[in-house]
Amino acid sequence: MSRPDGADDGSALDGVTRKLVQRLPHGVKRLLAVPYNRVQRVRADREFAGRADGFPALSPADDAPDHVVCVVVDALRADVVDAETTPFLADRLVDAAVTPSPWTFPAVSSLVTGRYPHEHGSMRRSDDADRGATDLVVPPTLPTEPTPTTLPEVFAAAGYRTYGGFAFHMPFFALGGRFDTHRVYDDAPAEEVLPDFTRWFDRRRRAGDRTCSYLHLADLHEPVEPPRAFRQRYEVDDAIEGLSRWRFRETANPGREGDRYREHRRRLYRAAAAHVDDRLAALRERLPDDVALVVVGDHGEALWEQTALDARTFVDSRPAYGIDHGGTPYEAVARVPLAVEGLDVRPGGTPSLIDVAPTLLDALGQPEALATTGVSLSRGVPDDRVPLVEAARYGHEKKAAYRDGWKLIVSRGDDAAVGFRLPEEPGAAATRADLPADVERDLYDALPAWPDGTEPERRVSGMAQQRLEDLGYV
Template identity: 35%
Template sequence: MSILQRFPRLNNLWMDAKHRVSHRLVRREQSFTREFSVEDPRPVVVVVIDSLRVDHVSGFGYEHPTTPTLDGFDAAAFPNAKAPAPWTFPSVPSLLSGRYPHNHGGCFDTDPRDLSSEQFPNKPAPEVPMLPDLLSAAGYETAMVTAIPMAERTVGDRFDTVSVKYTDAEERVETAIDWLNGQDRPFLHLQLGDPHAPLDIPDRHRKTFDVPDVEGIEDWCFRETTDGEGFEAYRDARTRAYDASIRGADDALGPLFEELHDDAIVVVCSDHGEALWDHPELERELNDDPRGYYATDHGHSVFGELTDVPLWIRAPGVSGSTENVSLTDVVPTVLSLIGAKEVDEFDGDAIQGEVERSTPILCEETGYGYNQRAVWLEGEKGISVPETGEEVSFETTSDESAPRDGLTDTLEKAFSRFVFSQENGGEKMEVDNETKDRLEDLGYLE
């Protein structure tokens, strides 16, 4: 630990300054020369609440009051959205490019993989345009404000401005509002990290959710096994703490929503969910995690607790739906709404009018063990581990506790529609020692 880490506020200022300087140097070497224009250049804001699983959203039926601000947000709601990947590094580029990881290139080039031992993936291919690239070419000012360094590591260089501080949602939202107030044509990507371990648990909500004073509650215990005295009590306490951290992020969004102009297109989602000991034994059957961890955190599987995320879109002509949608649908939707010209082909579809999904949805690119993939089509979900040949399937109405061996014909055909000849990605992700320390705190490295 560096001396600065003993002083969190000073350390955050130092790290943010380092990220800004590094970002400027990288941006000097970039040249996105493509011409791009839009007919209706309204403000665009994308908010990502990292690690928020959909079944912990109170407006979608969760029993605890985790998201009152989002529940009252005047936006189209999609309770069956799917993440393109179960962790930040490949998922955020999919959100911002409209392409699955194998098509944007932000992937590992080895299998099995072990992010925990600093085996880093490639960055997305520089020739794959992201939403900030396109909107910048159309005259927008673009900014990423994030509490999660992994988001900045994968796509931060696509933005005009970045701010990376390991702080709670209230501070990150204040920074975002300050930036928005100085812009005529803004695109903002705001990523909040409160529900990501180590949790930011607001003191005021410890009572709201009856969070007990338990050692290790901000991070993880019982990662290797659920056997042992005290597991059930710890699981209950850890879940309550997770809910309280979600509520903290939700509270912070109120001032942002009040600040945004009525004509702004606003997208709120998560980049992936979070495992809370949902499928420990089934995970052991499908994946030999090099860390020996099962059923906690994220990045290691494609079960519903990691793939099923909430999505809200506030924009004219967008109606909510209970049909399956993908985060890769966000970019084509936004570009359609602002009247973009010369639109690319995307893996996702523009969400306007009634949602009728006839193509499969994909989640892929795990960070530990052998790569896993999931597809959804016609009320079914299939999981495949290509290197081992393991395959299971479910009805999408199930809790995924009782899988069927193998894939149905429908799911076989769904997988066959994807060509997994991965594009060449960019350079390997690089991080300095201080960022490695933070990634270790976040559970990515050991």
């Protein structure tokens, strides 16, 4: 079966093709991306259609929502959601959830399965420190057997029409082939992704269909380029060179120029969050009153909160310390907002993104359709659960575990561990000695196995690699 993601399943990179693509002018590459994306979309639609006939027939509950919309805002950290910056999300905020992974591919795979990366397998298989910086490898995709294996496939088996809209390629690589209808873009803004979805939604609603949709927005992901009106609102200095991308990445003391860059990069991030919130409010106006709406980040975004500690403690293969995502799961990266409308959820405990799938399965009336580790938020999170973060992209593998307000971050390859009491962030000299002995032992015991490189990763080739390089993945 052909793959929807442009990957070559582990064979050697086609160096000649890639060099030819790299030499093309940027505008030409963008034009070539249009037919490339169309081909990937058609392949993904066909892959889903080829498997959908094998889905078992499931019956939704009498009170199941007619329409479910799950929006993932890439790199949306929890603490940016407040009444001033993001009033739409703030009004619907349930809690700050813990992501199961600090980067997109494993995180969204967990979102649609309700399982941790070490359980579903879509995570990096090597603990090598240099992986992910100079070449582009992606984890194995989720299995297709037994069916259904993901949340949208369960809804399809229950008679819902399903839609996956992806503003850029990485989440599509993870989830392509799981929906009736796919749309994948070349780093498109919300103004393009959301209207395309609403046109599809309006057609399906007029036809009397039930729908389940997944939308992945990239406006907070590098390059960060919100509309001018939002940059002006937050007094972003557009004259600062390279502000939409990452600079001053490797030092805790970048000097006066670096400090100014960092301050305005933070303003730019907040401006982008305000812009996305505005677009989500407009989307909500186009949806029926009884829609079940979930909005989350797939991971957060570090903005130099832990540069000194990160550089002192962990290897980063880019290198980049205390910024971006994919590296050490400090709170800025590990905590994402969980906003909900139209679902009965109970506050309390520490929710995780692995709870989204069981919550929506509960609403569907099919709580046993997937074997999830997560729990339905309509039933509540157990007080004794130990949430996990794993599957780092850069440097050695780094894992984190939470218990009773304590957090432990461990890297076997770095021979390092950092423990601290929440909600305070660790200081530059933090060590695991900061944890009580019994808490440290329990958190170590909760950590899953480390990757050993025995299972293959996949290289991305041709146009796909070029598009991800433009997004800062290499």
